Amino acid sequence: MPTFMRTTLALCCAGWLAATGPVLADDAKPELKPVKLTTTADHTKFKELQQVFNSGPEVTKACLRCHTEAAGQIHRTKHWKWEYLNPQTGQTLGKKTVVNNFCISVASNEAACNSCHVGYGWKDASFDFKSEENVDCLACHDTTGNYKKPSGLAGNVVTKDMEFPPGSGKILKAIDLSKIAQKVGKSSRDTCGACHFNGGGGDGVKHGDLDSSMSAPEKEVDVHMDATGLDFTCATCHKTSSHDVAGSRYTPTAKDSKGAHLRGKADNGNPATCVACHDNAPHKKEARLNQHAAKIACQTCHIPSFARGGIATKMTWDWSTAGQRDAEGKHITKKDAKGRIIYESRKGDFTLGENVKPEYVWFNGQVTYTLITDKIEKTGQRTPINKIGGSPSDGKSMIWPMKVFRGSQPYDPVNKTLVTPHTAGNDDTGYWKNLDWDKAIAVGMNTSGHPFSGKIDFIKTEMSWPINHMVAPKEKALGCVECHSKDGRLAGIPGIYIPVRDNNKLLDTVGWAIVFLTLLGVFGHATLRIVTARRH
């Protein structure tokens, strides 16, 4: 055989094999389980911890005797400050400042909200952010699961049984801080989840891709956190450096083109991206998919839906219907067929969703918030709580999945701003107690330090949450046809050509017309031949 033939034959065979490989081969190699790292220190042996602790700060003081710099590190983080200056937009963000369309805002509600602060005693603006002993080590380092920070106590813990709220007859049980302190360890899905699974005031409410099903998820729910498989904790990806947890929803990394992280590499960027481990060309068998990954975020295909763990996430929240009472003047609660709350007098109407298909947008990582200082107009359009930046042509955007949370919330129609109502609180002005918007908003706005006209209206808002968690096993990733079809998942995404979605109607019409005319000609010709053949 001449060399030319051998070469071309080899080339064709190689192409054929490359094409058939993905179809004919099915490899399901067992994955190795990671070796669990254990600590070199047994905290039960430490004299400093063998004592009765009467408060959280007492524990912290004991911690700081050895971990001398820990509090100082915490002081620099968002988890402590609840304040963040977005370098891209110049906006001052953070939980302390932003307004959302769930429970709306923190100001004047600190005693309740701040049970999720990594500190003790933040009940109002007088909180001392320089205090080292007010840093809460146990919120993240508890391993017993017994550590609790009840809502209403400004992030403090209960060390003696107490009635709360006073006069309610409800008893908050004391926790044994000594036992908890002697069992400290690395953060876990449970410690992070104590707050992050419950954002928005309940299990799964806010994120949609984070809920208590992630405490010990099945592989189907999250391939990385799979409790009997890879068993990642949150910190496996959100790798902490000096107590600062990487991966931020204020400045997300929408497009990571820097490849997998190597030890010793100078600028490693965000370690919590998919690319940080999987690199920029992770599809080994189907190289074509790597080209998809140049424009489509990994999450778009690999998180086919959110709220997959059996816990519903809130999809809408209409505050404007709050405040109804029954005939006796009492608060009402309505539930759906599954026993999930869909109306509360103190909150209004909700809708819930499980296995929710995300919405998709071009996203470049720039998120601009509508802050309380921003003017808003009531129009036919929903007011964005956060504007998601991005376009097909800016070179920085990828197509991302989002949970878009829509609601209606109080605003000031005269000053044209969002408002910060006083909701939680066992007092006369707290909306959740007295259902009186006038008092609640006046007090809340006074606390947050912004003008309030006294007029109240409701405005429709929406907030976008990039979906990152609940990564499905690869077999469950989106199939081609989810997007390569008319009215597929990316139906409204501009700026790209998607085969099938963007089939040219004119081309199809002309093409089929030519085919049809050919057939017509052929049949006409055949008929004539048959007819004339009979005559001869």
Add this chain to the structure above:
Amino acid sequence: MSERIYVFKLFERFWHWSQAGLIMFLMLTAFDIHGTYTIFGFEKAVAYHTIAAWSLIGLWVFAIFWHFTTGEWKQYIPTTEKVMAMANYYLFGIFRNAPHPFKLTQLRKHNPLQRLAYLAIMVCVGPLIWVTGVLYLFYDNWAAWGLTALQLEWVATGHIIGAFMMLAFLIAHVYLTTAGHTPMAHIKAMITGWEEVD
């Protein structure tokens, strides 16, 4: 009195029928991918279409080699001689039982219209489909090949135009196989290699 001529050699017949099968399978999967109907579904149809395409490329390499080593490529040199006579025959003569204007021999086994049609397919439709098809397959390599200005839409549009043209050709070609000495004469010839001529 009819005589028999050996026109299609073994390799040629193997080439023809395997190519016919592959092209029809490519058509079937093509319009599945295009969303005209669903038999395999997009994902599988793409995979099968790709396998069939590589198989056909392989077959073509052999066919091109065969054509040049045997000199059979000369069968496709276009000619204007008797083109009008052929057209006249298909448009009128065939209905009047007129004699076929083309006398087939081993060295001229395609009539002048066939020559033109096959040449057009080979130099226009074929390359259009292959170039756009290979670009489609290697979509992820465009940047590495320096094809930064290339648009997927152009490639896709070219490939679809090629597909429609090939389909139209296929219909006409299959029909014209019945326009021989007897309706089955050409088809028999492509199976056995022997064509009966007047």
